[in-house]
Amino acid sequence: MRKLLASVFVVAMMIGCPAAHAVQPDEVMEDAAKEARARDLSRELRCMVCQNQSIDDSDAPLARDLRLLVRERIAGGDSDSQVIDFLVARYGEFVLLKPRFTLHTLLLWLLPPLALIGGGLALWFYSRRRSKAGSATDPSHLTEEEEVRLERLLAAETSDKQA
Template sequence: MMRRLIIALFVLASAMPALAVNPDEVLKDPALEQRARNLSAQLRCMVCQNQSIDDSNAELAKDLRVLVRERLTDGDTDKQVLDYVVSRYGEFVLLKPRLSAKTVLLWAAPIALLLIGVVTMILFSRRRPPLKAVAPLSEEEKARIDALSRR
């Protein structure tokens, strides 16, 4: 029974998100706090790299959460906050990068290289000279082979 309880608690604990927002960071205005949480969920922790700043306990993530909240209380829109953070840390800070020429190139390059490789292989195989049919051995060549194999 105790074992089942421990397993159930472990499953519940692993299913819950690890929100790292400290109580002193929470804004008094619930609408602004919700906007801050939504923005924090979109920003990557530069230390952890696979977590949002909302889930990370790293100092840099805390600084970014505070920065997001400061910008919101100063009256910035969500887009302005994201643009400001991207201008400071680069496009990598976004968990879902914006669609731009760079991201299209990044995603299309492997497909383009694969297509170029396939086309090259097809063209190479078509331009290769066909294999010549091997003429059957003459009687003289057969006799010579028999003589060499008897030695």
């Protein structure tokens, strides 16, 4: 019974998934090569409504308009870069899911690796400082008086345990 309910739930989730049916049949181009180009471009463009979905995955009306615009530009003979340039000129760099590497996106691209390197350096300095602090409390660095006192304490502890 549980397996049947789980199967029904999975099928219901797959049917209700908006990304599975975002591109409508009336949007599909007749030429398979051009349709493949349009789908590839649609996966690179951000839905301005959903913001973290591509227009290929989004059911928003604006995403549909953008998909149709991409197909219109491809049918008109534009190259992929011309289509992207047209949309960037119209909507700004935000329309790209993967922004271009330019001067004003430099921080966006360099911040993650710099943060990773900084975190690694911080861990390295922390471990070095901790190992130096640990070596100061290491029993091999005890003075003679401390060693004698430690031996007395250990001897007293073992005699207490034996009694």
